[in-house]
Amino acid sequence: MKRTKPTKMPPIRTSSSRTPLAFHLLVKPTGAVCNLDCKYCFFLSKEMLYPGSSFRMSDELLKTYIRELLDAQRMPEVSINWQGGEPTLMGLDFFQRSVDDVEKYKNPGQKVLYTIQTNGTKLDKDWVAFFKQHNFLVGLSIDGPKEFHDAYRVNKGGQGSFDQVLKAWKVLTQHGVEVNILSTVNAANADHPLEVYHFFRDELKAQYMQFIPIIERATPETLTLANQGWGERPGAERPLYTQIGELVTERSVKPEQFGRFLITIFDEWVQRDVGKVFVQSFDAALANWLGQPSLCIFQRTCGEALVLEHNGDLYSCDHFVEPDYLLGNIRKTHMLDLVSSDQQKKFGQDKFDTLPQFCRQCEVLFACYGECPRNRFIHTPDGEPGLNYLCSGYKLLFNHINHPMRIMAQLLRSGRYADEVMSILAKEEMHGVSDEI
Numbered sequence: 001m002k003r004t005k006p007t008k009m010p011p012i013r014t015s016s017s018r019t020p021l022a023f024h025l026l027v028k029p030t031g032a033v034c035n036l037d038c039k040y041c042f043f044l045s046k047e048m049l050y051p052g053s054s055f056r057m058s059d060e061l062l063k064t065y066i067r068e069l070l071d072a073q074r075m076p077e078v079s080i081n082w083q084g085g086e087p088t089l090m091g092l093d094f095f096q097r098s099v100d101d102v103e104k105y106k107n108p109g110q111k112v113l114y115t116i117q118t119n120g121t122k123l124d125k126d127w128v129a130f131f132k133q134h135n136f137l138v139g140l141s142i143d144g145p146k147e148f149h150d151a152y153r154v155n156k157g158g159q160g161s162f163d164q165v166l167k168a169w170k171v172l173t174q175h176g177v178e179v180n181i182l183s184t185v186n187a188a189n190a191d192h193p194l195e196v197y198h199f200f201r202d203e204l205k206a207q208y209m210q211f212i213p214i215i216e217r218a219t220p221e222t223l224t225l226a227n228q229g230w231g232e233r234p235g236a237e238r239p240l241y242t243q244i245g246e247l248v249t250e251r252s253v254k255p256e257q258f259g260r261f262l263i264t265i266f267d268e269w270v271q272r273d274v275g276k277v278f279v280q281s282f283d284a285a286l287a288n289w290l291g292q293p294s295l296c297i298f299q300r301t302c303g304e305a306l307v308l309e310h311n312g313d314l315y316s317c318d319h320f321v322e323p324d325y326l327l328g329n330i331r332k333t334h335m336l337d338l339v340s341s342d343q344q345k346k347f348g349q350d351k352f353d354t355l356p357q358f359c360r361q362c363e364v365l366f367a368c369y370g371e372c373p374r375n376r377f378i379h380t381p382d383g384e385p386g387l388n389y390l391c392s393g394y395k396l397l398f399n400h401i402n403h404p405m406r407i408m409a410q411l412l413r414s415g416r417y418a419d420e421v422m423s424i425l426a427k428e429e430m431h432g433v434s435d436e437i
């Protein structure tokens, strides 16, 4: 039996004395530009922050980024994480140059790990050979079987992208590239958790997957436009997405629906897939039950997952690429001074400091910590603002998984294997409560 592996969560790195102990940097070489037009992707509207831009990271900035990052790291492993928009629109030559720059600037003994998040539509054998050669971990966006995926993940002509993504999955896995599935949970697939999970596990034979809730905020004024999507509309009005408004679009998942989606998958996973299939939310929950570092959204504080735009602008987080959260530009200020700035420290500390009283008294605070501040836009039952939109879903989830999580945490603490939970739960089911651990 295998021990439960750690997740594909952002790697934690130790850095120089100027920086926090750990930070994770996503880089967007094409900004928000993408060849698809996924209806729920409000990142598309971020193009409007840079009017007239070419949205291509220059070679000079690429060198600055890589040199500063490699200089900064004191640990043997450094992670370079490409994200979009769609980063492959930069072309393979750009990534080849990035790898050449890494070879040129890395310190003796430094090992560089590469990740890329892609919609998969541009991948061909040359890309796949490159990923294999340099051990890229590829995050591939798939929302489940075709009917769910094509509901929102469409190209500029409105056609579904499923067939192209499936082709990418096949060629990547046939060539031994490690792939992590990123699936959103939205109005189209949220009531079909097992169809989604079984598709990934049984048809794709995927081992690593993560589920991200779609929550698109809107105000009464922007809701109608927001419901139409965030892509370009020649000659028509288009809203810029900001973290404002207490309404959500019709594509968004409902709080308890999201909780039930994860619970249904968890119940299947904990009976038969522990140690074989790795679901990021469950790994992160187990880390919290063990009192270990977890995903940023489930930690007490955050601020260690920043994002670098195509022009060198550094923002506090990928979900806060907004003028108020711009820390500076790495062409003018060393990245580490921005990462360790007071503004960024406050951003991270605010995650806990702004928690409403309702969360502070919550029985699952240790597992949830109010989740991500971007989703805290509803009121508590006693009228305090700042409660997470997903609260009722998370309460359901964390209370539901408490017992098996406690068993797994106890197993790991005693040097045993987390997947023993499956036989323990089976015995409990047959004979009542077990005292096996």
Ligand code: SF4
Residues within 6 Å of the ligand: 296, 297, 298, 302, 303, 304, 305, 316, 317, 318, 319, 351, 371, 372, 373, 374
């Ligand atoms: S704002 Fe949310 S996504 Fe960003 S670092 Fe904090 S918890 Fe993570």
Ligand code: SF4
Residues within 6 Å of the ligand: 358, 359, 360, 362, 363, 364, 365, 368, 369, 370, 371, 387, 388, 390, 391, 392, 394, 395
């Ligand atoms: S479950 Fe709800 S009340 Fe509890 S910490 Fe999370 S958001 Fe706050």
